[in-house]
Amino acid sequence: MQQKVLIKLSLSDKKKGRSKAMKIAVSISGVESAALKGTNKDEIEIVGDPVDAVELTRSLRKNLGYAELVSVAPATGSDQKKAEEKKKEATTAAVAWPTYTYGGVQPYYVYQVPNQEPSCSIM
Numbered sequence: 001m002q003q004k005v006l007i008k009l010s011l012s013d014k015k016k017g018r019s020k021a022m023k024i025a026v027s028i029s030g031v032e033s034a035a036l037k038g039t040n041k042d043e044i045e046i047v048g049d050p051v052d053a054v055e056l057t058r059s060l061r062k063n064l065g066y067a068e069l070v071s072v073a074p075a076t077g078s079d080q081k082k083a084e085e086k087k088k089e090a091t092t093a094a095v096a097w098p099t100y101t102y103g104g105v106q107p108y109y110v111y112q113v114p115n116q117e118p119s120c121s122i123m
Helices: 014-027 053-064 077-092
Strands: 003-010 031-037 043-048 066-074
Touching: 003 053, 014 031, 014 043, 014 053, 053 066
Parallel strands: none
Antiparallel strands: 003 043, 003 066, 031 043
């Protein structure tokens, strides 16, 4: 079941802080979408399957200074549809690139070391 997490941020450097917050938010496992909301874009809304809201808030506090967990709620129908569409688009976009070799096949050398007796006279 998807959930929506809303976290309020206090950013001193707006542009750099927003991009840093987005990077932190999407690095957490289970996050499917992240968006900046609010009048001054000082809130970040995260939608995902099993998102750990406490871990996310702790990471934001550690790197940005101030973060307040406002709400954790189940995602509404439109949020779930958007996340499912993004997930479908991401799974169908897999491309297999051909490999190219230049100059032929590289040789693979195998060396065999003969079994030697120990050179230590004590043993």
